[in-house]
Amino acid sequence: MMPTSQLPEAFTARLGQMLGERFSTSMALRQQHGRDESIFPATLPDAVAYARDTAEVAEIVQLCGTFNIPVIPYAAGSSLEGHTLAVHGGLTLNLMQMNGILGINAEDQTATVQPGVTREALNAALRDTGLFFPVDPGADASIGGMCSTRASGTNAVRYGTMRENVVSLTAIVASGDIVKTGRRAKKSAAGYDLTRLFVGAEGTLGIIVEATVRLHPLPESTMAAVCAFPDIDAAVQSVVQIVQLGVPVARCEFVDPVAIKALNVYSKTGLPEQPHLFFEFHGSQSGLKEQIALVQDITQDHGAASFVWSASPEERSRLWAARHNVYFAASQLRPGARSVVTDVCVPISRLADCVNETIQDLRESQILAPVVGHVGDGNFHVQMLVDGASQDEIDGAEALNARLVSRALSMDGTCTGEHGIGLHKQGFLIDELGSASVNVMRQIKQALDPRNIMNPGKIFSL
Numbered sequence: 001m002m003p004t005s006q007l008p009e010a011f012t013a014r015l016g017q018m019l020g021e022r023f024s025t026s027m028a029l030r031q032q033h034g035r036d037e038s039i040f041p042a043t044l045p046d047a048v049a050y051a052r053d054t055a056e057v058a059e060i061v062q063l064c065g066t067f068n069i070p071v072i073p074y075a076a077g078s079s080l081e082g083h084t085l086a087v088h089g090g091l092t093l094n095l096m097q098m099n100g101i102l103g104i105n106a107e108d109q110t111a112t113v114q115p116g117v118t119r120e121a122l123n124a125a126l127r128d129t130g131l132f133f134p135v136d137p138g139a140d141a142s143i144g145g146m147c148s149t150r151a152s153g154t155n156a157v158r159y160g161t162m163r164e165n166v167v168s169l170t171a172i173v174a175s176g177d178i179v180k181t182g183r184r185a186k187k188s189a190a191g192y193d194l195t196r197l198f199v200g201a202e203g204t205l206g207i208i209v210e211a212t213v214r215l216h217p218l219p220e221s222t223m224a225a226v227c228a229f230p231d232i233d234a235a236v237q238s239v240v241q242i243v244q245l246g247v248p249v250a251r252c253e254f255v256d257p258v259a260i261k262a263l264n265v266y267s268k269t270g271l272p273e274q275p276h277l278f279f280e281f282h283g284s285q286s287g288l289k290e291q292i293a294l295v296q297d298i299t300q301d302h303g304a305a306s307f308v309w310s311a312s313p314e315e316r317s318r319l320w321a322a323r324h325n326v327y328f329a330a331s332q333l334r335p336g337a338r339s340v341v342t343d344v345c346v347p348i349s350r351l352a353d354c355v356n357e358t359i360q361d362l363r364e365s366q367i368l369a370p371v372v373g374h375v376g377d378g379n380f381h382v383q384m385l386v387d388g389a390s391q392d393e394i395d396g397a398e399a400l401n402a403r404l405v406s407r408a409l410s411m412d413g414t415c416t417g418e419h420g421i422g423l424h425k426q427g428f429l430i431d432e433l434g435s436a437s438v439n440v441m442r443q444i445k446q447a448l449d450p451r452n453i454m455n456p457g458k459i460f461s462l
């Protein structure tokens with residue numbers, strides 16, 4: 001592996017010749033690509049390149065292979081676990097200029113895009129088709145990045161995560177070969193499932209240059225609701241019952257009182273500082289009535305104090321924009337603080353135990369930490385606000401994170417429902433799956449990337 005800041009001249013000369021101003025070793029660009037929202041210190045690449053097409057990506061990867069230089073795929077840069085940090089130096093390859101929509105096939109309900117298309121840009125392009133792309137992490141992330149972290153969001157309870165919504169991919173592997181993982185057929189039994197191999201690989205197996213994703217019909221009707229509860233257990237027990245009864249909610253989000261306080265200040269939501277569930281329902285008029293009646297009964301049985309409905313698109317957008325902004329809202333609760341963000345996911349039958357024990361732990365540790373979650377999936381997030389200059393506070397947050405993960409694992413859950421492993425959760429991955437399973441991952445990595453140039457140091461060490 002090349003030591004940092006020492007790229008061979010032949011390498012930089014070739015990239016400069018190929019990309020012109022789209023290749024740079026400037027400190028400003030290296031800094032921009034060498035830090036993220038995680039608690040890890042900035043770790044800069046030696047250079048940054050912007051690719052515009054598949055042929056360029058293939059040539060750049062080949063060149064990195066020839067010179068044994070790490071290549072870190074970079075998109076919107078919104079990942080939370082240190083995924084894009086250049087821990088071994090090398091070249092960060094920014095893919096956001098590969099932002100073409102290559103085809104929308106409304107009849108088959110698929111779209112084929114370049115990796116730098118963001119989820120919002122894709123939905124804007126779908127506006128007149130009657131279709132939408134449902135996966136919605138809080139940031140306006142790229143499709144390539146979302147494939148690579150196996151992202152999900154508020155809609156996953158109804159429409160699935162990237163795992164369910166990627167039909168096929170084209171990726172450049174370390175040899176520079178172009179690998180196509182499938183066709184557009186809805187199902188296939190043809191060999192190993194390479195699509196699923198690249199989904200969630202965090203850029204360690206190859207660079208995605210094209211993705212075909214599944215689209216869904218826009219619902220005939222949509223209703224949103226906000227519901228306040230006397231305590232956290234009542235809110236979570238409502239969710240468990242709603243899910244166990246099979247109510248097809250489109251969104252079901254938990255927001256704890258600390259996060260509500262943050263939203264009220266940041267998004268002027270004016271909600272009581274109590275635990276809340278935010279719901280959205282999709283379906284026919286009659287179907288919605290049934291869903292809503294059932295959910296209202298369940299929540300009232302658990303003591304819900306208020307149930308505020310909204311059918312107006314503006315009101316709904318305001319509500320979900322507020323929910324999507326909760327990370328930034330929460331950051332304002334302690335200006336200047338850094339966030340240690342974590343997410344776990346447990347089987348729905350254990351959700352109440354996991355959330356309740358975690359909230360108790362948070363209270364005892366006195367760390368300011370809003371809790372929100374895509375609870376319909378059993379997934380929730382804790383955003384611990386710490387003084388980035390205080391090692392004690394960081395250690396306290398990390399200890400809390402370790403207890404949270406160990407609690408989730410003891411309940412047959414996972415150390416991450418959607419943010420991924422990156423740098424932060426590598427030890428927990430072994431706790432979750434065992435060394436033998438992680439060794440299989442290592443063997444796959446070594447087979448595809450024998451020189452370890454593709455985003456090295458992420459998911460596991462070699």
Ligand SMILES: Cc1cc2nc3c(=O)[nH]c(=O)nc-3n(C[C@H](O)[C@H](O)[C@H](O)COP(=O)(O)OP(=O)(O)OC[C@H]3O[C@@H](n4cnc5c(N)ncnc54)[C@H](O)[C@@H]3O)c2cc1C
Pocket residue numbers: 037072073074075076077078079080083084095115136137138139141142143144145146147148149150151152153154202203204206207208209324327328418419455458
């Ligand atoms: C406010 C906020 C809210 C969030 N909410 C959610 C949420 O609800 N759900 C959720 O799942 N996540 C959430 N996230 C995390 C983040 O948005 C996701 O991880 C997202 O998928 C990252 O996409 P990106 O385009 O920013 O990728 P980046 O951060 O640029 O990259 C992510 C990873 O993918 C790799 N990569 C990027 N592009 C490619 C490519 N073309 N080929 C191969 N590898 C590539 C990178 O090397 C890196 O390992 C949130 C983040 C923020 C800041």
